[in-house]
Amino acid sequence: MLEGHPNIDFWQETVPGMIVKNGVCTGIVTSLGLEILSDSVVLTNGTFLNGLIHIGEKNFGGGRAGEKSATGITEQLLSLGFESGRMKTGTPPRIDGRSLNYDKMEIQLGDALPGKFSYTDTPVIEKQLPCYITYTSEDVHESLREGFDRSPMFNGRIQGLGPRYCPSIEDKINRFADKDRHQLFVEPEGWNTCEIYVNGFSSSLPEDVQYKALRKVAGFENMKMFRPGYAIEYDYFPPTQLNMNLETKLIKNLFFAGQINGTTGYEEAACQGLMAGINAHLAILDRDPFILKRSEAYIGVLIDDLVNKGTNEPYRMFTSRAEYRILLRQDNADIRLTPIAHKLGMQGMDGRLERVNSKIENASRIERYFDDTSVDPVLINDFLDSVDSSPLRQKVKARSIVTRPNIDIKDMRRSLPYLESYLSQYDEETITIAEVSMKYDGYIRKEQEMVDKMDRLESVKLADHFDYKTLKSLSFEAREKLNQIRPRTIGQASRISGVSPSDISVLLVHVGR
DSSP states (O other): OOTTOTTOOOOOOOOOEEEEETTEEEEEEOTTOOEEEOSOEEEOOTTOBTOEEEETTEEEEOSBTTBOOBOSHHHHHHHTTOOOEEEEEEEOOEEEGGGOOGGGSEEEOOOSSOOOSOSSOOOOOOOOOOEEEEEOOHHHHHHHHTTGGGOTTTTTOOOSBOOTTSOOHHHHHHHTTTOSOOEEEEEEOOTTOOEEEEETOOOOSOHHHHHHHHTTSTTOTTOOEEEOOEEEEEEEOOGGGBOTTSBBSSSBTEEEOGGGGTBOSHHHHHHHHHHHHHHHHHHHTTOOOOOOOTTTOHHHHHHHHHHHHOOSSOBOOOGGGOSOTTTSOSTTHHHHHHHHHHHHTOTTHHHHHHHHHHHHHHHHHHHHHHHHOEEOHHHHHHHHHHTTOOOOSSOEEHHHHHTSTTOOHHHHHHHOHHHHHHHTTSOHHHHHHHHHHHHTHHHHHHHHHHHHHHHHHHTSBOOTTOOGGGOTTSOHHHHHHHHHHOOSBHHHHHTSTTOOHHHHHHHHHHTTO
16 A cells, blocks of 8 residues: 555655754764765654564574564663663464364354444455464463573563553453462464464463463363464663653654554554654644644544653553543444544545535434424334333423434334334435434533533643743642643643642633633
8 A cells, every 4th residue: 555655755864863964853864874864753662773683591682583682772762861661562463273172161252243343335344364362271381380490571571561451361460369370362363274273372481381370271282383482572662751642852853653652552653653653744834733632533632641650660552541532433433533534634525524524414403303293102102012111191302212212213213103204215224323312412521521622722832942840839740740741831731740739720820811
């Protein structure tokens, strides 16, 4: 896809450093000594910066299995005044799927009606590969414990913190000693390979220990291993050193995205790459930065958390991190973000915006129909009785029935022929939008009011170079954090860990509010 894009050129080589002049990044230097000049640079180094792979007592440099680590960039950034840290992540062994006995495992079929990540007319998936579930046992755990004295996690050779929510198998056995088994997901890597990914068995134990333990798992008795699991340590740069557009505060036109910012996970890295790329482009054109708000997208929550709170362990995006979850729904993602993408000038957005506007208008028509259409008790009471919902004593508007618990439009259509006839002109996606809007209208409006209040704080700007140490009414921690992070608005300041509501009141007085 990238190679087919007419405006992208490639040069494949290791980059040991950037060209930085007078606090501005003006290009990169390759390992062959070539200088490539540019108006902006985005670093997306993943786990490669001084990457160190651990398998038991062995360790060696590498960015991932079979690839060299990258040196030079960390050292240059440190010399420019950046702070760095170390993090760790891991991966499970890869297994020959032909050597497994699937009859001893639980099959996990794909969705009967597979959802899509795109709102475009992509083909429906007709054929799916199943996954399987099996379990460890006390026997497996005992085999693994035999290698704990050679584990880099337990003997102190790994310094970096690993992801809290994806512990290695040895970590699980150690932390949850009361559990006599743990679930393993047996996942095929693709249609054209027999390689299996053993999800849940991430490990940095010696390869012989991994092999011996896995062969005691149900269905793995004759297992053949392609390569063992391993842990990898790498450098990252605390993201409080970034502006909200992912540009570094110390060096102009230098952007960071992905694991260099302390995140873990594919989606987390992808969304930062997208945002850093957009903002690098906007910076070249001297246009305002593109910043998604916490109320607009999970991307906004992720970047806001990183820049304002930082992270000392691999950060993963969870819905629970967002305070506006009712607004950030999957059914309205295109409605929230397509107009923004269109305004940015992203390719192919004209047709998409037209489709989104049509969907919004059609959903509104459905809502108006439910507001105007009365339902006769004779037609609906049998159905209401079947779902333990109070019967009607008189005609009511269709909307009031939709808002009842345990009732959805799909059920109502079966009882009301005229409703089925009206809705047949709309697709299921549009009907769902209308239904969600009607069912959760009160909650959605309440949350929007919260967003509007916060937006008023976002509109109150703070001076870029103000010295917060001069505001003695602020707490010591607030002065320290505000000088370090340098928020652009009162809203951003309010989300910094250690800045209290009373500190925000002081700032509001200071800016004349």
